[in-house]
Amino acid sequence: MRERRRRVLKAVPGALLALDLPLAWASSIVAVRVWPARAYTRVTLELDAPVRPTYFTVPEPHRLVVDLPGVELDATLRDLVAQVRADDPYIAAVRVGQNRPGVARLVFDLKVAVDAQVFAVTPVGDYRHRLVFDLYPEQAPDPLAALIEQNRLMSEQAAAARSSPAQDPLAALIREREASSARSDRSGSPAASQDLRSREPGRTDSPRDPNRTEPGRARAPVRRMITVAIDPGHGGEDPGAIGPMGTMEKDVVLAIAMRLRERLAAEPNLRILMTRDSDYFVSLGARVSKARAVSADLFVSIHADAFVTPQARGSSVFVLSERGASSVGARWLANQENRSDQIGGVDARRGDREVASVLIDLSTTAQIQHSRKLGTAVLGELGAVGDLHKAGVEQAGFAVLRAPDIPSILVETAFISNPDEERKLADPEYQQRLADALHKGIREYFRRNPPAARGQAT
Ligand SMILES: [Zn+2]
Numbered sequence: 012m013r014e015r016r017r018r019v020l021k022a023v024p025g026a027l028l029a030l031d032l033p034l035a036w037a038s039s040i041v042a043v044r045v046w047p048a049r050a051y052t053r054v055t056l057e058l059d060a061p062v063r064p065t066y067f068t069v070p071e072p073h074r075l076v077v078d079l080p081g082v083e084l085d086a087t088l089r090d091l092v093a094q095v096r097a098d099d100p101y102i103a104a105v106r107v108g109q110n111r112p113g114v115a116r117l118v119f120d121l122k123v124a125v126d127a128q129v130f131a132v133t134p135v136g137d138y139r140h141r142l143v144f145d146l147y148p149e150q151a152p153d154p155l156a157a158l159i160e161q162n163r164l165m166s167e168q169a170a171a172a173r174s175s176p177a178q179d180p181l182a183a184l185i186r187e188r189e190a191s192s193a194r195s196d197r198s199g200s201p202a203a204s205q206d207l208r209s210r211e212p213g214r215t216d217s218p219r220d221p222n223r224t225e226p227g228r229a230r231a232p233v234r235r236m237i238t239v240a241i242d243p244g245h246g247g248e249d250p251g252a253i254g255p256m257g258t259m260e261k262d263v264v265l266a267i268a269m270r271l272r273e274r275l276a277a278e279p280n281l282r283i284l285m286t287r288d289s290d291y292f293v294s295l296g297a298r299v300s301k302a303r304a305v306s307a308d309l310f311v312s313i314h315a316d317a318f319v320t321p322q323a324r325g326s327s328v329f330v331l332s333e334r335g336a337s338s339v340g341a342r343w344l345a346n347q348e349n350r351s352d353q354i355g356g357v358d359a360r361r362g363d364r365e366v367a368s369v370l371i372d373l374s375t376t377a378q379i380q381h382s383r384k385l386g387t388a389v390l391g392e393l394g395a396v397g398d399l400h401k402a403g404v405e406q407a408g409f410a411v412l413r414a415p416d417i418p419s420i421l422v423e424t425a426f427i428s429n430p431d432e433e434r435k436l437a438d439p440e441y442q443q444r445l446a447d448a449l450h451k452g453i454r455e456y457f458r459r460n461p462p463a464a465r466g467q468a469t
Pocket of ligand 1: 245251348
């Protein structure tokens with residue numbers, strides 16, 4: 012009973028499953044939290060000792076039933092009922108009760124069939140033992156279709172606000188999809204490095220690419236939809252850094268990201284993917300996967316971390332490093348960032364798979380070259396808003412910058428650990444100035460590096 016085997020167990024209707032975790036005789040619930048989001052709803056139970064739950068799903072109506080041995084029903088657990096919001100996409104209600112002496116039972120009444128991922132997270136940071144229930148829709152939305160829908164709503168809102176006819180990104184996207192389906196499938200990773208080259212106009216005549224010599228192929232940059240992935244750092248269980256006044260990094264970076272989205276949404280032929288647009292946790296691997304799923308042209312991760320000394324100040328921009336970091340500070344920050352999955356809580360078995368799917372390949376060198384160009388453009392604009400922590404783009408092994416085929420930067424807008432910068436970060440006006448600087452930097456990058464048509468190299 013006490014062996015520590017770990018196995019992946021999926022909830023299937025009618026089957027009783029046990030998570031193979033160390034058995035505890037009695038645990039008290041320290042806290043319960045619910046994080047609803049379009050992507051998935053997470054329920055976290057924080058306990059003072061590990062528990063070994065059993066759970067199963069029941070269809071018609073869909074329910075997830077969880078038994079917690081060694082857990083007594085108490086006020087903290089009952090609080091879960093009140094935490095479910097009416098607009099939760101997946102949970103209609105939660106019922107809690109004492110199933111039998113020493114066993115508390117949770118019944119989640121579900122709005123749709125879910126794929127329940129249940130896993131334990133060992134204590135880390137300020138957290139004690141966590142039991143996590145991630146409820147994903149069984150019918151996951153197609154990432155590109157979801158992006159189209161999000162951008163359509165955004166452009167409708169923008170058009171209504173301006174009362175002027177806007178570019179129709181949906182129509183443009185449909186045209187692009189039709190055009191791309193007529194070409195051969197370019198989604199295979201071997202084409203990734205070629206695809207990146209095809210975006211660099213200075214190299215469009217490269218003799219190394221036999222496709223360039225084909226007649227009829229467009230050589231000049233072609234206007235097409237550009238996709239920018241905006242990645243607000245942290246979220247949900249992972250607050251990021253917390254300032255001396257209590258300001259959370261996850262909140263200020265989301266605010267800056269939303270302002271950047273608004274600016275970019277006004278650009279023609281540009282659509283935006285937000286890796287998160289509300290307060291929920293997204294693993295580092297999932298951030299990269301989301302951007303790759305929609306063939307993003309750029310990836311901009313926004314942060315406002317703490318630093319070892321409260322005096323540290325100013326903005327910095329980082330790109331991936333294949334070996335080593337450009338400074339001790341850069342390495343320290345990358346290590347902090349890369350802890351996000353541990354703090355936020357991922358099922359280690361799933362997380363490993365995601366990281367494996369974005370291993371560095373040969374195209375990474377080209378990715379880093381482009382990322383530096385983007386980083387330099389953004390850093391130049393940030394320097395006009397406030398201090399720069401370092402005059403040049405820095406490098407370190409940030410896991411979130413590892414898409415081998417997407418120029419990717421991580422922007423530390425300011426240090427939330429510096430009381431003066433914390434105050435600025437919480438100020439909407441300063442957030443707007445930072446967003447405007449990011450916007451100008453991105454525009455400047457595209458002005459100097461116009462994207463070429465997709466599929467040229469396939
Ligand atoms: Zn951060």
